[in-house]
Amino acid sequence: MKRMQELYPRLLGGFGLIWAVVLQRGALDWPSDAAWAVFAALWLVASVALVLGRRTPIAAGALAVLSMVLFLGPGRMLVDPLGLFWWLGLAVAVTDRRPRERALLVRVTVTTAYGFACLSKMNPSWIAGEQISALSIERSQLHPFQSLLQSNAAVAIAWVTMVAEGALAVALWFRPTRLAAAVGGTVMSVGFIWAAHNDSVWDVATIITLTGLLVISYLAFFCPIRPEPAAAPDGSAALDAGRATPG
């Protein structure tokens, strides 16, 4: 229980600090220096408070509100990572001393992100492997594999990625598949970061934060969302606890 109550908000705050790289002067088109300075200061204070475990609900709520403010302002193109900060911040803010509810809300965020990532890839361009082929041209680290990634292998990678994201949305909920899904999702995330990075602030702004927030949120799937069954004299509760259903 302490993992969702104490550790998870600290991890969220840690990613808030990493993401603060995006708030360096000039990276986004701020309306004024004062607006940038105030926003950056508030973001850092909220993130540090989360890391330190001080006033966690207020700090998490502030991070969520600041994410929305940034999305409505100069950070509109950062919708995906800001969306995660928004939902995960809200999840922590409204579930103080309610670790089961917090775990449930975080699980829903992870499933939604993977589920819609899968659905969004169901388009002719992705399924034909065009996006993978284009990435192999755009990213220098993929140049050694360019000929491979412009063959049918690109189609295979596109399909595997789409199916894997759809599977993650479901498999993390069930005990028999949970650990394998978490390991697979982590490996896939590392692969994404390596393949898509271009050594710019954009890496931190999007793929590193996006995949990182999802991976730390796997923690919620290893925490209970339902109350422990009351012990019955015949031991049936213990049998129930071992069943392969979401929990």
Place this chain on the structure above:
Amino acid sequence: MQDGRPGGLLGLSLRPVVIVLIAAQILIPAVLLGVRHLDPTKGQLPFSWQMHTTCWGSDAPICDR
């Protein structure tokens, strides 16, 4: 521990705020996806691969290496 009373949907006893947040997390991207499906020039694909192409050929400061 204040949560965890048995009952309700799937054995969960959820407060309205939690139910609203769960519904919103599912419905908002679904609407975005639906709008995009009906008119590819509108709406946006939630959690799509598009974000990786934002810096392709861009000289925006956030894309500086």
